[in-house]
Amino acid sequence: MLKHKSYTVEEAKKKLENYCAYQERCHQDVRQKLQSMHMIPEAIDQTMGHLIKHNYLNEERFSKAYVRGKLRQKYWGKNRLTLELKKRDVSKHNIKSALDEINEQEYNDIFEKLVEKRINQLKEPNKLKRKKKLVDYLLYRGWESFLVYNKVNELIP
Incomplete structure (x- = not known):
């Protein structure tokens, strides 16, 4: 035993x-x-x-720190951040307040940086396959589909 x-x-x-x-x-x-x-x-x-x-445990503070960290370190988009917080049973109110804290300029800069980095890694000669790989990568990371498709169509016409 x-x-x-x-x-x-x-x-x-x-x-x-x-x-x-x-x-x-x-x-x-x-x-x-x-x-x-x-x-x-x-x-x-x-x-x-x-x-x-005694303020050791604060779900709102957790959700804000989590969103900041994953956005800046792992380059996750809002969809992925929301999903991961829901998995941790964080309330909708705390998720919304954490996402509202994201600076739109910083969010867009991170997205641009991620797209740039990924497009340089893709060695696929076929244009459609390269497009699909980039789209899949960005959607998996939780970026909004309208951002992804606009950017991909702009870069790979």
């Missing part, structure tokens, strides 16, 4: 305070962490309440 360490509520609070202080977390991540620590539901709720009350 496997023996797993059991935690008191106070130990769990300390451990999760450090976990949340290290980087922004969503409620789902913290709940999963507590479950992996084999905490009972009452202790999970108590710990979550403590973390929220």
Whole structure:
């Protein structure tokens, strides 16, 4: 039989305070962490309440940091950002407020940079296949289809 360490509520609070202080977390991540620590539901709720009350856990702050980070690091578009936040059970209100924080100029600059980088990587001689590869790549990254198709038709007529 496997023996797993059991935690008191106070130990769990300390451990999760450090976990949340290290980087922004969503409620789902913290709940999963507590479950992996084999905490009972009452202790999970108590710990979550403590973390929220002491501002270690803030879903709005998480969603804004997540959107900023993934946009600037992974060059994800709004569709992908929305999808990933929904997977983490972030509320529609928090998703909308995080997406509203995106600077349109920065968003367009990142899109242009990504298109430029990708088009230089494509070695496909067939124009239609090159177009399809570029479109698929950009849509997978979550960029809006109207942006993608306008740009691709402009670059590969």
